[in-house]
Amino acid sequence: MNFEWSGVWDAMPTMLDGLLVALTATGIGYVIALVLGLVFAFMRRSESRWISMPVGFLVEFIRSTPLLVQLFFFFYVLPLIGISVSPLATGAFALGLHYATYTSEVYRAGIDGVPQGQWEASTALNLSTRRTWTNVILPQAIPRVVPALGNYVIAMFKDTPQLLAITVVEMLGGAIAIGSETFRYSEPIAAAGLVYLVVALLMAWVARMVERRYGQVRV
Amino acid sequence: MSEPYSSPSADVMIQFDRVVKKFGDHVVLRELNFSVKPGEFVTLIGPSGSGKTTILRLLMTLEQVDGGTIQVCGDYLSHMQRGGRFVPADERYLRARRKRIGMVFQQFNLFPNMNVLQNVTEAPVRSLGLSKADAAERARDLLDMVGLSDKVQAHPMRLSGGQQQRVAIARALAMRPQVLLLDEVTSALDPELVAGVLSVLKEIARTTDITFLCVTHEMQFARDVSDRVMMFDKGQVIEDAPPEQLFTQPAHERTRSFLHAVIDRSG
Numbered sequence: 001m002n003f004e005w006s007g008v009w010d011a012m013p014t015m016l017d018g019l020l021v022a023l024t025a026t027g028i029g030y031v032i033a034l035v036l037g038l039v040f041a042f043m044r045r046s047e048s049r050w051i052s053m054p055v056g057f058l059v060e061f062i063r064s065t066p067l068l069v070q071l072f073f074f075f076y077v078l079p080l081i082g083i084s085v086s087p088l089a090t091g092a093f094a095l096g097l098h099y100a101t102y103t104s105e106v107y108r109a110g111i112d113g114v115p116q117g118q119w120e121a122s123t124a125l126n127l128s129t130r131r132t133w134t135n136v137i138l139p140q141a142i143p144r145v146v147p148a149l150g151n152y153v154i155a156m157f158k159d160t161p162q163l164l165a166i167t168v169v170e171m172l173g174g175a176i177a178i179g180s181e182t183f184r185y186s187e188p189i190a191a192a193g194l195v196y197l198v199v200a201l202l203m204a205w206v207a208r209m210v211e212r213r214y215g216q217v218r219v
Numbered sequence: 220m221s222e223p224y225s226s227p228s229a230d231v232m233i234q235f236d237r238v239v240k241k242f243g244d245h246v247v248l249r250e251l252n253f254s255v256k257p258g259e260f261v262t263l264i265g266p267s268g269s270g271k272t273t274i275l276r277l278l279m280t281l282e283q284v285d286g287g288t289i290q291v292c293g294d295y296l297s298h299m300q301r302g303g304r305f306v307p308a309d310e311r312y313l314r315a316r317r318k319r320i321g322m323v324f325q326q327f328n329l330f331p332n333m334n335v336l337q338n339v340t341e342a343p344v345r346s347l348g349l350s351k352a353d354a355a356e357r358a359r360d361l362l363d364m365v366g367l368s369d370k371v372q373a374h375p376m377r378l379s380g381g382q383q384q385r386v387a388i389a390r391a392l393a394m395r396p397q398v399l400l401l402d403e404v405t406s407a408l409d410p411e412l413v414a415g416v417l418s419v420l421k422e423i424a425r426t427t428d429i430t431f432l433c434v435t436h437e438m439q440f441a442r443d444v445s446d447r448v449m450m451f452d453k454g455q456v457i458e459d460a461p462p463e464q465l466f467t468q469p470a471h472e473r474t475r476s477f478l479h480a481v482i483d484r485s486g
Contacts, residue, residue: 121328124279125342125394126317129310135341139332 007187008194011178015188015195018171022160023199025092025168030153032096037103041111044104063101068162070094075166091163099156103149110145111137146215150207154200171195232257232292232398232430233278239286240273240454247273248454250287257397260424260431262441262462265451266477271434275400278432279322280313291398292319318346321396325403327383329375329390335362336371339390347394354393361389365419381412385419392423399423401433413437420444438481442466450474 043055062070074094075087085093114137122132161172169177171192179185233255240248247270255261263271276282277289280296288305289296298305299312308316329338339358343349349357362368365385375383384404391399401420405413417440424431424444435441441448442462450458450471458471469475 115328117324117326117328118330120279120281121324121330123281123317124320124322124324125390126314126346127342128314128346131345135345136330136332140330 003186003190004184005187007182007184008191011175011188011191014174014178015171015191018169018174018192019195019199021088021168022157022170025088025095025160025163025170026153026157028089028092029095029099029156032093033099033103033152033156034149036096036100038107040100040104041107044108045111059101059104062098063105067094067098067159068165070098071162071166087163087166087168091160091166091168095156095159095163099152102152106145106148106152107141110141113144114140143215147207147211150204150211153207154203157200157203158196230256231290232259233432234290235274235287236290237287238277238284238289240270240277240282241285246454248277251455253449253456253459255430255432257430258428259446260433260444262433262435262445262448263451264435264438264441264448264477264481269451270454271451272402275322275402275432275434278398278400279320280308280317283307291316318394319397320400321391321394321398322400322402323384323387323391323404325406327375327380327387327407329383329386331374331376333375334371335367335373335375335378335386338375338386339393342390343393357393358389361392362386364422365389366415379412380408381415384408384416388416388419388423396429398430398432401431401435403434403436405435405437436481438466438478450477452477 040055040059044052044059046052046055071091071094074090078085078090118136118140119132122136127136160170163170164173164176172189175188175192176185178188182188231254235251235253238248238251239246251270251274263274265271273282277284278291278296284297288298294316295305295308296313296316297308299308300306330341333341336355336358339361340349340351340354343354343357344351359368359371362371365388367382367385367389370378370382370386375386378386388404404420405416408416417437421440421444423429431444433441433445445462448460448462448465449456450465450469450473452473458465458469458474460470465474466478469478
């Protein structure tokens with residue numbers, strides 16, 4: 001087997017186009033995962049079983065089925081119910097929903113980690129439920145979950161090649177396209193792998209910086 | 220159905236009427252009756268598990284009664300009237316009544332995401348609607364009173380247990396409660412820090428007309444500040460007397476053996 005480094009280099013412009021797509025899907029998906037995960041966590045804590053039980057079921061269901069299945073599901077089912085969005089938007093949504101089930105568990109652990117005495121002190125000071133959440137509980141819960149949330153952004157980024165299944169061409173898709181034109185697969189796929197590696201390492205570094213800045217109750 | 224509840228009365232601050240509290244099958248309070256007058260300092264003593272802390276938690280609405288009623292300032296705390304019937308109080312009703320009551324906890328429970336000043340100003344701003352400047356002025360006065368005017372900007376976790384508890388006292392007082400509940404406030408403190416907290420409380424009891432309900436194992440403190448001491452056992456008041464009488468001539472055998480055990484232990 002002969003491997004030409006120039007082939008790796010030649011694939012780079014396509015890789016950067018693909019990277020933009022992957023980062024878009026990760027970015028939108030991550031925002032969805034952060035917000036929706038918190039919503040799920042709240043709903044699962046609801047005193048009403050009519051809210052907590054269905055949400056609990058939904059979270060377990062999504063968490064226990066493969067992302068790829070969910071991608072196909074939304075890709076083929078959303079248009080049937082009259083929602084037609086781009087494959088990239090569908091992919092970002094599916095990615096966000098999938099990861100929201102993980103972040104909701106992270107939030108839940110973070111919220112449960114705030115001592116009971118903090119709730120009791122808030123009641124004794126007659127703070128409203130909303131103020132107790134926004135000013136007492138979440139400011140203590142969120143710093144506890146920053147490291148875990150940071151890991152999920154990297155995991156999501158590494159899951160973006162699965163979007164290829166619903167025609168979203170990011171780096172792996174771009175590499176295969178080059179391969180099918182030039183009949184050389186090893187160089188463009190190596191290029192894709194290299195970009196995944198570099199970007200994932202960068203993300204890990206950024207996550208550590210964020211963690212250092214916000215990842216604990218400042219003393 | 221006949222009216223089962225006694226009517227509210229003006230010269231009573233706290234009224235427990237046949238209060239029952241259970242945790243599962245375990246009955247903590249069995250048809251408990253007692254009342255506290257405005258401005259009174261009442262100390263609850265008794266073996267652990269006798270239901271003293273439960274009484275404070277019921278008053279703070281951290282627990283709900285399983286039977287009977289509690290009145291504070293003549294208002295039902297546990298129940299409200301709706302269409303001529305008594306129903307368990309809802310959150311809005313509870314918040315309106317809870318304003319009158321403050322609590323200091325054994326474990327301080329300061330907010331670790333706020334500095335000392337913010338701990339004291341948070342509730343007056345968010346719950347009473349004070350301006351930030353007014354709340355800060357009130358907080359500085361109170362922190363001065365508890366001897367922590369130099370710790371205003373400090374983080375609670377940097378303070379000693381005794382200092383944290385004094386911040387917690389200032390935080391409770393900033394809400395200007397009519398009733399202050401003290402739940403074993405010195406039990407988590409190192410021995411040398413207890414005196415500072417107790418002297419602050421003595422001063423507050425002497426200079427304000429706040430009604431105190433205090434659970435403590437500090438018998439000398441109870442003797443010094445209380446107007447009345449209630450001895451609890453198995454969910455009921457077995458003796459209720461002024462401190463000099465209860466500590467020197469306890470009428471009940473159970474009180475005698477309890478005081479013996481406590482005073483022997485503390486030397």
